[in-house]
Amino acid sequence: MKKEFISYLLLVSILVIGCSIPAKVKTGSTEIVAAQKKFVEENNRFYDAILSTVSDHVEVTKSYLNEKIQTQISGLPKLYLDKMLKDRKKDKKAGDTATVILSTEDQLLIINTTMKSQETLLNEYHLAVDTLNERKKKIEVVINILKKFQGEIFNAMKSLDTYIQLQKFNEVLWEDTKNLIGGKNDKIDSLIKTIDSLNNN
Amino acid sequence: MTIIEKRQQIEDAILTLKKLQDEATFEETPEIVEAIVKLTVKKELLVMSEWDNFTLEITDDDFKKLREAKAAIEDTTITEQEKTEKVKKGIAIGKKILGVLKIL
Numbered sequence: 397m398k399k400e401f402i403s404y405l406l407l408v409s410i411l412v413i414g415c416s417i418p419a420k421v422k423t424g425s426t427e428i429v430a431a432q433k434k435f436v437e438e439n440n441r442f443y444d445a446i447l448s449t450v451s452d453h454v455e456v457t458k459s460y461l462n463e464k465i466q467t468q469i470s471g472l473p474k475l476y477l478d479k480m481l482k483d484r485k486k487d488k489k490a491g492d493t494a495t496v497i498l499s500t501e502d503q504l505l506i507i508n509t510t511m512k513s514q515e516t517l518l519n520e521y522h523l524a525v526d527t528l529n530e531r532k533k534k535i536e537v538v539i540n541i542l543k544k545f546q547g548e549i550f551n552a553m554k555s556l557d558t559y560i561q562l563q564k565f566n567e568v569l570w571e572d573t574k575n576l577i578g579g580k581n582d583k584i585d586s587l588i589k590t591i592d593s594l595n596n597n
Numbered sequence: 598m599t600i601i602e603k604r605q606q607i608e609d610a611i612l613t614l615k616k617l618q619d620e621a622t623f624e625e626t627p628e629i630v631e632a633i634v635k636l637t638v639k640k641e642l643l644v645m646s647e648w649d650n651f652t653l654e655i656t657d658d659d660f661k662k663l664r665e666a667k668a669a670i671e672d673t674t675i676t677e678q679e680k681t682e683k684v685k686k687g688i689a690i691g692k693k694i695l696g697v698l699k700i701l
Contacts, residue, residue: 457641464637468630475630479623505623513627517634524638 436546443539450535454528465521469514476506476513606660607640613667614691620670620684629688632695639698659693662686 484496498506611633618629666687669680 461638461641465634468634472630475618475626476623479621479626483623509623509627513630516627516631520631520634520638524642527642 439546440543443543447536447539450532454532457528458525461521461524465517469517472510472513473506476510480506604640607636609660610663610694611636611640613663613687614694616667616670617684617687617691620680621688625688628695629691632691632698635695635698659690663690666690 480498480502481496484498484502488494488496614629614633614636618626618633621629662683666683669675669683669687672680675683
């Protein structure tokens, strides 16, 4: 849901920015200055919104997984004890009414299995938290690069004779940022290359 | 298959595995528990670009067996042996899912 919201937010933001910029404005006109300013402001708001949404998403997901996994972990000792008792009851011969008593081996098996399972589930949780934190960090890094780049764009704008290029640039940003939500390294590399390429052109 | 359908498929698998967990033996239970948690985590961590390539890699027939196992648990008209057989098949699919998740 959060991811869908981010996509929606990004799309709306791009559309708003795209629609609010006139197709052709003469360099140096007061319109271009106003449009440039608006572009930077809109983009910065859009990046802040991404950061805030990603941060909320990470915290909500961590909390959800923590609750789910902790519940599972705390229920393991009873679960395995009940399972063992059930299995041993099934093993009994017909007509045997004696209460099931677990052997020391059975009890040790329950303890070992519980500990092993708890460790597996805790690892799973820690891996999930690491992934989420790493993803958030990557997005923060890229957003900071983008924010920094806003000033350069603002200056570069003076040499652009139409805003079509700007709109194209925003479309590239949109695609890259959308993919960045996935937090993949190659996407960050691709984005930096895109920025470099646009900067050099 | 859309992302919503894939998500629904994972949720169905989790619910079925939870049912099967009740019927599993002591020996079978740890893998079922692990599969439930791994699926829960996977469902939350998959991002848009990953959903496109993600698949549980289980066939329609596997899902049919899972559903049959789930239904058998509540079915009072079948024999204990029939129920055990269907549950065993369901647990085998659960282990298959876990196997796939472990290599992802």
